[in-house]
Each structure stands twice: as structure tokens, then as C-alpha cells.
Amino acid sequence: MLKKPLIIFLSALTLAACSSDKEEADKTPVKEEKAAPASTENVMKFQSPLTGEEMKEESTDRSVAVMVNNHPKARPQSGLSKADIVYEVLAEGDVTRFLAIYQSQQPEQIGPVRSARDYYIDLAKGYDSVYIAHGYSPDAKAKLDSGEIDHLNGMKYDGTLFKRASFRKAPHNSYISFEQIKKGAEQNDFVMDQPPQSLRFLSNEESMDGEEADSIMISYFNNPLFDVVYEYNQDEGKYERYSNGEQTVDYDTEDPVLLENILIAETPHRIIDSAGRREIDFQSGGHAYLIQEGKLREVQWKNDEGRILPYENGKQIPLRKGSTWINIIPSSPGLSGSVSYQE
Structure with a gap:
């Protein structure tokens, strides 16, 4: 049942958000005189630099x-x-x-x-x-x-x-x-053992405040073939993704796309040639929505050394541990499109 619809045209987004960031550390148990051998449970866990999820071994893979x-x-x-x-x-x-x-x-x-x-x-x-x-x-x-x-x-x-x-x-x-x-x-002699710098993530105890948003729709130029809908799966604690009414799944495994973070960033777009190619401004920053845990916050986006990330009052907002999808939408006057969400 639609409780609280909100449709925001791309040329008129207004935003703000807040968050906090904590770090977790494991302690190694000790005996009276010397440290005990580390058990499997006590070994410090590694985490993926781009998802924050725990890994058994440190990943050195390049992205x-x-x-x-x-x-x-x-x-x-x-x-x-x-x-x-x-x-x-x-x-x-x-x-x-x-x-x-x-x-x-x-x-x-x-x-x-x-x-x-x-x-x-x-x-x-x-x-x-x-x-x-x-x-x-x-x-x-x-x-x-x-x-x-x-x-x-x-x-x-x-x-x-x-x-x-x-x-x-x-x-x-x-x-x-x-x-x-x-x-x-x-x-080609590419170096492949240099992992990317880690993103910032919320601890497992932290949660996000915001408007209830179990369903988010992004419409590009009112073309239903590219309508995007994210539906919050309460059991999984993740969002499912749909295109033109069909769930986004893997062709080979049929595994659904499930994600923890959605960032919708408004950026200036400009057509630059007769083929319709675009120039997109990824430098100036601007309005954005951050969606996590079934909630939506109005924030700002900034380009942080080439990465489009959520910010509030000049501070980067940590992500939830998991996968992140970033939708870039036009902010240029005269372009048709919208973002909407509902409880």
C-alpha cells in the first residue's frame, strides 16, 4: 500500500545526511605468563576493501x-x-x-x-x-x-x-x-597484486536513520525499458533490483543481484555530438540519495580521488558492509526523469 509517495524531478533535488563511523578490533586472549596460541576464532579477520565483508585471507588482488x-x-x-x-x-x-x-x-x-x-x-x-x-x-x-x-x-x-x-x-x-x-x-605485464584503497564502512552495530523507503524507482527519460526499481528484502536485509519489471539475476547461475547500498547521484549531463554522446560532470559534486536498510537519506555526493561517494557537512558517510550500486542521473534543465520512493 502506498503510504508516502515522493516524486522529485531531476532538476530540483535538495539533500542532507549524517552518519558515524566506528572501528572494530579483536583482542587476543593471554595466559598468566605468555600469550596463548591463537585459535581460529581469535585470529584477526581481514575484510574486503570494497565491500567491508570479512575474508579468511587478506586479498591482494587488483580490481x-x-x-x-x-x-x-x-x-x-x-x-x-x-x-x-x-x-x-x-x-x-x-x-x-x-x-x-x-x-x-x-x-x-x-x-x-x-x-x-x-x-x-x-x-x-x-x-x-x-x-x-x-x-x-x-x-x-x-x-x-x-x-x-x-x-x-x-x-x-x-x-x-x-x-x-x-x-x-x-x-x-x-x-x-x-x-x-x-x-x-x-x-601485457599489468601489475595485478595491488588491491584498491579500502572504503569506509559502518560497524555491524551501527544503523542508518532516514525516511522509510522499501521501494525506490528511477526513471530515465520516461523510458520504461530502463526503469530501475529497488525493492527492500526484509529477510535478507538487502535490496533486490528490477529492470522494466523483471528482476536482475545472473544468466548463468540465476543468482539475484542483492545489494546493501544504493547511491543516486545527480550530475550535469550535456550532449556533445550528433551521435548523442555525452559529457558528464563527475567533479562538481551535488545532490544525492543514500539508501540503506530500507531507509533513504538526502545527502551530497563528492568525487573523492575518482570515487563518487556520499557526504554530509564535508564528511564522508560510511557505507554498510556489502555491495554498492551507484545510479548517475541527469540534473541538467530540460531533461526528463524522476526518482520516487514509498514505504
Whole structure:
């Protein structure tokens, strides 16, 4: 039952938020005279730098950022359920694409892989990722050719590192496996044992205040094919994602995409050529929504060394431990779109 609808047009968002950050530490038990041998329970646990989740061993893997196709003919995709961070950003027209960043998990297959744009490259650089794409715009090609980011592109490796699936048609059928990503990195002498700097996370005891928001909808230009709905699953304590009314799941495993953090950031967009390519401002900061634990807070976003993160009163707001999806929406006057939520 709709209790409290709120529709906010992209040119008129107003925001504020607060949070706190605590750190946890384990203590090693000691005997009277000397420290006791550490048991499995007493060994300090490691955590994933991009999800904050506990890991048995310290991860030294470099992050990998993959351009994933979001055209309806590319759904359901492979590998999205295992991404630590996913950006959803407009490409040409009313079409969005994903930049999926992997570090804590390495899915067997990722795709369909799509072409690069310059602003996706900038986002990948924020996590010092190896950038994976198939094709490029002129501005993206200039960035890749300049050597400012380590990358593997299907224009060079189509049929070798990148494989074409028989069950889909081009340009919606290019896939890559983590095995092939590692092979390509080795061939190009990429350093792959440098993990990204860790994000900040809430402790397990901390929770978020805000408006009740069990369902959030993002509409891009009133195109229902790219409507995004996040539904809070109380049992899981996570959000499910839907596109055009269908749940986002993994093509190969049928695992649903489940996430703990949603950040919706309003940024200036500008069309720059006859093909409809865009310039997107990721530097100025602006209005945003942060959604966690079935609650929504109005906040600000800032670019923190290439990372789009939530802030309030100049201080970064820690994330919940888990996966994060970041939807970038236009703030430019005259663009049609909306964000709404309900209890």
C-alpha cells in the first residue's frame, strides 16, 4: 500500500545526511605468563576493501572494471551478482550501461561486454582498475591510447580473450572470463597484486536513520525499458533490483543481484555530438540519495580521488558492509526523469 509517495524531478533535488563511523578490533586472549596460541576464532579477520565483508585471507588482488551491456537484448547479464560496486550511467540516447567493479569475487564469465566511454574510464581509474571494454568512442579511444589506464579491449582481442556467445547477436554477445582477463594482464605485464584503497564502512552495530523507503524507482527519460526499481528484502536485509519489471539475476547461475547500498547521484549531463554522446560532470559534486536498510537519506555526493561517494557537512558517510550500486542521473534543465520512493 502506498503510504508516502515522493516524486522529485531531476532538476530540483535538495539533500542532507549524517552518519558515524566506528572501528572494530579483536583482542587476543593471554595466559598468566605468555600469550596463548591463537585459535581460529581469535585470529584477526581481514575484510574486503570494497565491500567491508570479512575474508579468511587478506586479498591482494587488483580490481577489474568491466563495461557491461544493459540493452534489453543483453539481459539477463552474467557476473553482475558478484560485483563489489556497479555504476549505472547513461550512454547515448536513453540507454544506460554498467561499469561493474570486481575485487572480492571473480565470476567465471562477465558480459555482454560493451564499448568504452571516457567518463566510464574516469570512474574505473578511481579504483585503479584494469579496464575491460569492447569498442570505444573517439574520446575514449584517445584516453586508452594515451596509456592512462591499463586495459583490455575486444577490438584487439575479439575471438581470443573475448568470446562471442552463440545465443545472442552482436553487439550483445561479447563475453570475457576472469581466466582470460588474467591471461591478458599477464601478456601485457599489468601489475595485478595491488588491491584498491579500502572504503569506509559502518560497524555491524551501527544503523542508518532516514525516511522509510522499501521501494525506490528511477526513471530515465520516461523510458520504461530502463526503469530501475529497488525493492527492500526484509529477510535478507538487502535490496533486490528490477529492470522494466523483471528482476536482475545472473544468466548463468540465476543468482539475484542483492545489494546493501544504493547511491543516486545527480550530475550535469550535456550532449556533445550528433551521435548523442555525452559529457558528464563527475567533479562538481551535488545532490544525492543514500539508501540503506530500507531507509533513504538526502545527502551530497563528492568525487573523492575518482570515487563518487556520499557526504554530509564535508564528511564522508560510511557505507554498510556489502555491495554498492551507484545510479548517475541527469540534473541538467530540460531533461526528463524522476526518482520516487514509498514505504
